[in-house]
Amino acid sequence: MNRTALPQAFDLEQTFSCGQCFRWHRTEDNFWEGTALGKTLRIRQTENMLEFSCSKEEFETLWAHYFDLDGDYPAMQKRLGTFHPILKEAIHYAPGIRILRQDSWEALCSFIISQNNHIPRIIGIIDRLCALCGEPLKEEIFAFPTPEALAAQTVESLSEIRAGFRAKYLCSAAALVSSGALCLEQLSDAPISQGREALRTIYGVGAKVAECALLYGFHKMEAFPMDVWMKRGMEILFPGIAPEDFGDCAGLAQQYIFHYSRMHPALFRGEKSDTIGRNL
DNA sequence: CGCCAGGTTGTCG
DNA sequence: CGACAACATGGC
Numbered sequence: 001m002n003r004t005a006l007p008q009a010f011d012l013e014q015t016f017s018c019g020q021c022f023r024w025h026r027t028e029d030n031f032w033e034g035t036a037l038g039k040t041l042r043i044r045q046t047e048n049m050l051e052f053s054c055s056k057e058e059f060e061t062l063w064a065h066y067f068d069l070d071g072d073y074p075a076m077q078k079r080l081g082t083f084h085p086i087l088k089e090a091i092h093y094a095p096g097i098r099i100l101r102q103d104s105w106e107a108l109c110s111f112i113i114s115q116n117n118h119i120p121r122i123i124g125i126i127d128r129l130c131a132l133c134g135e136p137l138k139e140e141i142f143a144f145p146t147p148e149a150l151a152a153q154t155v156e157s158l159s160e161i162r163a164g165f166r167a168k169y170l171c172s173a174a175a176l177v178s179s180g181a182l183c184l185e186q187l188s189d190a191p192i193s194q195g196r197e198a199l200r201t202i203y204g205v206g207a208k209v210a211e212c213a214l215l216y217g218f219h220k221m222e223a224f225p226m227d228v229w230m231k232r233g234m235e236i237l238f239p240g241i242a243p244e245d246f247g248d249c250a251g252l253a254q255q256y257i258f259h260y261s262r263m264h265p266a267l268f269r270g271e272k273s274d275t276i277g278r279n280l
Numbered sequence: 281c282g283c284c285a286g287g288t289t290g291t292c293g
Numbered sequence: 294c295g296a297c298a299a300c301a302t303g304g305c
Binding site for chain 3: 117120125163164165166
Binding site: 122 | 286288289
């Protein structure tokens with residue numbers, strides 16, 4: 001087990017549980033275990049340390065980037081919190097959230113699967129998809145399938161992952177990406193508008209899924225996914241404010257608002273919102 | 281046991 | 294363009 005100093009504004013629980021990823025889970029011994037970037041990792045944080053199961057070199061070359069350790073979160077939080085007091089409250093609720101730099105293909109597929117679906121079931125579908133056609137890494141642990149591996153499947157063969165109507169969308173994405181008709185790597189350096197346009201050529205990818213892929217898979221911090229929770233949250237907490245008003249890290253604002261909204265469902269049932277502003 | 285889910289598509293007025 | 298049903302599945 002190796003270790004490094006706990007970064008500022010960093011919390012594994014908040015980062016893994018805020019709805020941006022689906023392949024990390026807590027173990028009995030209070031570690032987090034997950035698979036990403038074709039590798040599996042065990043990691044936990046203590047008072048002031050981060051402990052991980054891989055080599056220090058692997059952590060620094062691979063995982064530090066995945067966890068966005070170079071991002072200046074305190075600076076972004078200050079900027080966003082100064083813009084709006086309720087956003088400051090949402091930041092205060094989960095100040096350790098990091099926007100993970102996930103693999104773009106995995107993020108795209110994950111959020112295709114997410115549509116009109118519950119999070120526990122999204123996790124199950126992704127697990128079965130990886131077991132079906134992902135590279136085996138260890139006992140019972142599989143990498144996320146490559147575009148080529150998924151393209152080798154059919155709507156019929158995908159029936160065992162029980163993705164429902166989303167199976168045909170996955171096939172569309174795999175066909176476009178594996179054939180080269182859609183080059184994901186190219187979108188990393190392209191402006192976000194080009195990414196939006198390109199991703200929406202996939203059958204089953206609309207505005208929201210495209211925003212998720214851009215934010216979580218391409219780290220486009222202006223991307224602002226608007227799902228049912230965000231619509232409710234924006235309406236009640238930020239009336240009259242548009243995503244662009246949050247500036248060039250609007251996507252991070254979105255994550256604080258999404259998480260805060262989802263953890264306070266009573267806010268949207270007409271109940272007294274006496275917790276808003278409590279920590280201002 | 282119905283309701284609903286980090287939506288998108290197709291259709292109709 | 295806006296509204297709205299259909300879509301598969303299963304957690305709660």
